Amino acid sequence: MIERFGKSVKRYFKDNLGILCALGAMIIFLYIFPRTHATFLTRTNIFNVLRQNAPNLLLSCGMTMVIILGGIDLSVGSIIAMSGVLGAGAVVWGGAPEIVGILVAVLSGLLFGLCNGFIIAKTQIPPFIVTLASMNIAKGIAYVFSGGKPIRCMTDPWKFLGAGFVGPIPTPVITMFVVFIISVLFLNRTRLGRHIYAVGGNDTAAKFSGISTAKVKFVVYSFSGLMAGLAGITIASRLYSGTCRSGDGAEMDAIAAVVVGGTSMSGGSGRLGGTLIGALIIGILTNGLNLMGVNSDWQYIIKGVVILLAVYVDFLRSNKKAK
Numbered sequence: 257m258i259e260r261f262g263k264s265v266k267r268y269f270k271d272n273l274g275i276l277c278a279l280g281a282m283i284i285f286l287y288i289f290p291r292t293h294a295t296f297l298t299r300t301n302i303f304n305v306l307r308q309n310a311p312n313l314l315l316s317c318g319m320t321m322v323i324i325l326g327g328i329d330l331s332v333g334s335i336i337a338m339s340g341v342l343g344a345g346a347v348v349w350g351g352a353p354e355i356v357g358i359l360v361a362v363l364s365g366l367l368f369g370l371c372n373g374f375i376i377a378k379t380q381i382p383p384f385i386v387t388l389a390s391m392n393i394a395k396g397i398a399y400v401f402s403g404g405k406p407i408r409c410m411t412d413p414w415k416f417l418g419a420g421f422v423g424p425i426p427t428p429v430i431t432m433f434v435v436f437i438i439s440v441l442f443l444n445r446t447r448l449g450r451h452i453y454a455v456g457g458n459d460t461a462a463k464f465s466g467i468s469t470a471k472v473k474f475v476v477y478s479f480s481g482l483m484a485g486l487a488g489i490t491i492a493s494r495l496y497s498g499t500c501r502s503g504d505g506a507e508m509d510a511i512a513a514v515v516v517g518g519t520s521m522s523g524g525s526g527r528l529g530g531t532l533i534g535a536l537i538i539g540i541l542t543n544g545l546n547l548m549g550v551n552s553d554w555q556y557i558i559k560g561v562v563i564l565l566a567v568y569v570d571f572l573r574s575n576k577k578a579k
Contacts, residue, residue: 268529275516275533282540292547301543303426307418307494309539310428311336311487313532315510316517317439318480320531323514324443325476326456326523327376327383331368331390332484332510336503337398339365339488344407344498347414354413361489362482368394369481373474383477391507398500408497418493428490435486440528452476457524505556512559513538515566538562 269276286296295301315332322329343361346352352360368390375386420427443449454462455472462469487506492498517534519526541562545555 271527272518272530272533275518275530275537279533279537279540282537282544286540286544286547289548291549292544295547296544301547303429305539305543306429306432307426308543309535310426310432311490312506312509312513312539313432313535314435314483314487314490315480315506316513316531316535317435317528318476318483319507319510320514320517320519320526320528321439321443321452321476322383322480323511323519323521324452324456324523324526325473326459327473327477328387328511329372329477329480330384330387330507331372331394332480332487333503333506333508334391334394334398335365335368335481335484336488336491336506337498337500338368338394338401339485340492340498340502341398341402341407341500342498343489344409344414344492345401347409347411348407354409354411357409357414358417358489361492362485365485365488366478366482369478369484370474372481373477376477377470377473395500402498402500404500406497406499409492410496415493415496418490418495428494431486431490435483436528436532443528448472448475453524508559508563509538512563512566515563521567534566 283297286292289296315336319329319332339361342364343357345357346360347354347357372383372386372390375381376383416427417431418428422430443452451462451467451472454465454467455469459469462472484503488498488503491502495502513535514526514531515521515534516537517526517530517532519531538559541559542555545558550558
């Protein structure tokens, strides 16, 4: 057992050596850079990075499976906004207990995921179009329900999920790693997880081998919606309110984390272990740019360049394999 674990660790470092080096170089740079040296590696800032990055890793767990499948999910950012305002509204306006508000948020995300999965599985409509439509519908629901205004909820039970602590560890960090471990076990240790790779590699061949491709697509997009709902309520809890602007651009950060982590946009290959490193790179990049005082407008440009470079590296890697 120990020998097998050791081999798995060695293979993990070997497979992700490039992005691990990039992560290490980024950490060293931010540690020695004068404007970030005193604050970057402090316990407070490290927990702050993990807390703020937790929703992105939740999204990235679902997005990794979607991209391995050969699809895309553009709706997750809007689902974050919708689930946050619906959950907060259930507590503040509906007088429901906080746990009910959390369930409303998570289940609303799951419902959208189920709808996306059903349409994609049962029709030939491209996932890009289906999730683009869902993105607009979810965003519209958020604005109509809230009237475009934040719904503030300041109770202690509400704040626990996003801003609380279990001992010295922030609650979102615990949620993040529990979900990550479950996702890894699902993708790597179950038959359905293996089917995701098969469908992403060759949909037609997967059908001929007896795999229900419709079922696989339905489950994957449902899981992505569930993760978006959980991310939405986590953010709403951390901000003490559900807002329509929550989740703006979140789908881009999740896609960036997945691609930087080595998952191929053409489908059929990728690992959640790489996604974890990719999410950390995106989170530390954002945190570092904030500590350096870089304007948020420039941050969009920098992240866009990072995504483009990651996709280009994936293109080179795919060409090399083809040869």
